[in-house]
Amino acid sequence: MNYTSTRSKIKSISSAEAILRGLSDDGGLFVPEKIPKVTLDEIAALKDKSYEQRAAIILGKFLTDYTADELGECTELAYNFFDVPARVPVAILIQDPNNPVAPVGEMELFHGPTSAFKDVALQMLPQLMRMALTKVGETKEILILVATSGDTGKAALAGFADVPQTKVMVFYPDGGVSKIQRLQMVTQRGSNVNVTAVRGNFDDCQNGVKKIFGDTKIRDELDKLGVKLSSANSINWGRLVPQIVYYFSGYLELVKAGQVKLGDKINVSVPTGNFGNILAAYYAMKMGLPIHKLICASNVNDVLTEFFKTGTYNRNRKFHKTITPSMDILISSNLERLLYHETNGDVKQVARYMNELSSTGKYKIDRKLKERLDKIFYAEAVTEDETLDIIKRVYDSFKYLLDTHSAVAVSALSKYRGKTKDFMPVLSAGTASPFKFTGAVLKALGQQVDGVDDLKQLHLLNVLTNINVPKNLAALSTAEVLHSDVCDFDEMPERVIKFAGK
Numbered sequence: 001m002n003y004t005s006t007r008s009k010i011k012s013i014s015s016a017e018a019i020l021r022g023l024s025d026d027g028g029l030f031v032p033e034k035i036p037k038v039t040l041d042e043i044a045a046l047k048d049k050s051y052e053q054r055a056a057i058i059l060g061k062f063l064t065d066y067t068a069d070e071l072g073e074c075t076e077l078a079y080n081f082f083d084v085p086a087r088v089p090v091a092i093l094i095q096d097p098n099n100p101v102a103p104v105g106e107m108e109l110f111h112g113p114t115s116a117f118k119d120v121a122l123q124m125l126p127q128l129m130r131m132a133l134t135k136v137g138e139t140k141e142i143l144i145l146v147a148t149s150g151d152t153g154k155a156a157l158a159g160f161a162d163v164p165q166t167k168v169m170v171f172y173p174d175g176g177v178s179k180i181q182r183l184q185m186v187t188q189r190g191s192n193v194n195v196t197a198v199r200g201n202f203d204d205c206q207n208g209v210k211k212i213f214g215d216t217k218i219r220d221e222l223d224k225l226g227v228k229l230s231s232a233n234s235i236n237w238g239r240l241v242p243q244i245v246y247y248f249s250g251y252l253e254l255v256k257a258g259q260v261k262l263g264d265k266i267n268v269s270v271p272t273g274n275f276g277n278i279l280a281a282y283y284a285m286k287m288g289l290p291i292h293k294l295i296c297a298s299n300v301n302d303v304l305t306e307f308f309k310t311g312t313y314n315r316n317r318k319f320h321k322t323i324t325p326s327m328d329i330l331i332s333s334n335l336e337r338l339l340y341h342e343t344n345g346d347v348k349q350v351a352r353y354m355n356e357l358s359s360t361g362k363y364k365i366d367r368k369l370k371e372r373l374d375k376i377f378y379a380e381a382v383t384e385d386e387t388l389d390i391i392k393r394v395y396d397s398f399k400y401l402l403d404t405h406s407a408v409a410v411s412a413l414s415k416y417r418g419k420t421k422d423f424m425p426v427l428s429a430g431t432a433s434p435f436k437f438t439g440a441v442l443k444a445l446g447q448q449v450d451g452v453d454d455l456k457q458l459h460l461l462n463v464l465t466n467i468n469v470p471k472n473l474a475a476l477s478t479a480e481v482l483h484s485d486v487c488d489f490d491e492m493p494e495r496v497i498k499f500a501g502k
């Protein structure tokens with residue numbers, strides 16, 4: 001299986017190369033030349049396997065330059081630190097036909113070391129990268145630069161800590177992340193990690209990182225130190241491909257729980273930001289997993305909902321800060337891959353749309369493409385009040401506690417069911433532990449939390465619901481602070497070079 005670009009006909013490359021390079025030189029994203037097929041018998045054969053074994057087999061369909069043993073090793077190392085044996089369990093919320101808020105399966109993607117779904121991919125990417133270095137004969141050290149508004153930074157640190165031949169450096173806005181998010185990062189252990197606060201906001205951090213990536217002088221200097229830059233954000237194929245696995249795994253969990261007969265179709269609901277998670281569901285569907293509809297759930301930053309409803313993608317709009325910060329995004333980068341596949345690889349058309357997006361902030365897809373997307377996707381936007389309301393209703397009905405992002409997916413699903421009367425079983429993506437967003441979750445449950453310290457809120461939520469605080473979060477109050485670097489925007493390049501030379 002080889003990889004090509006979404007924006008021009010390039011010489012195809014191996015998956016190891018795609019993972020190391022991240023982005024194509026023409027600005028496009030790497031995509032598989034064709035989507036591999038999986039038969040129902042092959043899916044059935046995964047039923048009694050562990051998550052790691054399921055992962056190695058599904059990944060093997062795409063990463064054909066890795067051996068089965070290598071993928072087995074990668075998956076063992078990646079998922080070792082998940083705090084439940086199932087790795088990605090599915091909580092069955094008993095469906096009541098009179099109660100359309102009930103999804104059938106809440107897929108818990110948050111049992112990794114940082115309690116958010118990004119772990120599923122960011123625990124795997126470093127393993128894939130480490131092996132890719134050997135495969136392509138790269139001898140330089142890889143320095144992963146991350147700008148974070150909170151969650152990605154910690155997940156990248158946890159994934160890359162002490163991985164040979166790699167270093168990871170995270171910039172976050174000083175005073176711009178929650179206390180828990182900051183503590184998660186500044187207490188990170190590992191001999192190859194650095195965490196630096198930037199006096200500025202998230203955009204400053206991101207612009208600083210982008211500038212460093214584009215600066216040939218800095219790259220030359222790093223080259224002399226034997227270091228090459230790379231990124232761990234969700235446009236990297238190595239971050240997307242591990243996410244395809246859990247749709248297969250989640251489907252099989254529904255089968256095992258007797259909610260679905262093997263071969264029956266399900267719907268999938270995903271709280272969407274950068275369009276990575278739902279795109280992974282799309283790949284699973286195209287491979288042959290029986291999926292009827294993909295429900296793309298947005299918060300009030302509803303650029304994707306508008307796109308699927310009207311065919312126009314328009315980022316020229318007000319940006320809202322919400323209680324679902326990981327979905328506060330106006331450019332959903334991974335949509336480009338969907339456009340590529342659904343135009344049958346029409347790179348000229350994709351390049352045209354992407355050029356229009358960067359020059360005018362919008363583009364309109366043609367009717368034929370719109371009709372194709374209509375068959376696969378249903379999109380719905382959810383307000384903050386609706387998000388809080390569904391957390392309360394699901395908790396009252398099932399004693400099951402959703403985080404705010406996961407709640408957006410369930411709320412969109414409930415709207416979908418109300419409008420279409422399609423009550424097919426659903427796999428809904430649970431993307432974070434409710435303990436990562438305690439303020440909003442406590443508020444949803446009717447608690448007054450203004451002015452209450454973040455760490456106290458963890459305790460309050462535990463007392464109120466009797467649900468255990470995830471270990472990694474509970475440990476924060478006593479963990480040793482190991483990183484206290486702060487710099488100005490202008491100082492970012494020198495900090496990178498200093499860390500690279502260490």
Ligand SMILES: *Cc1c(COP(=O)(O)O)cnc(C)c1O
Pocket residue numbers: 116117118151234271272273274275276277278326327405406431432
């Ligand atoms: C990143 C994130 C999302 C959005 O996922 P995308 O792949 O960017 O669409 C949703 N929920 C949580 C908790 C996240 O961290």
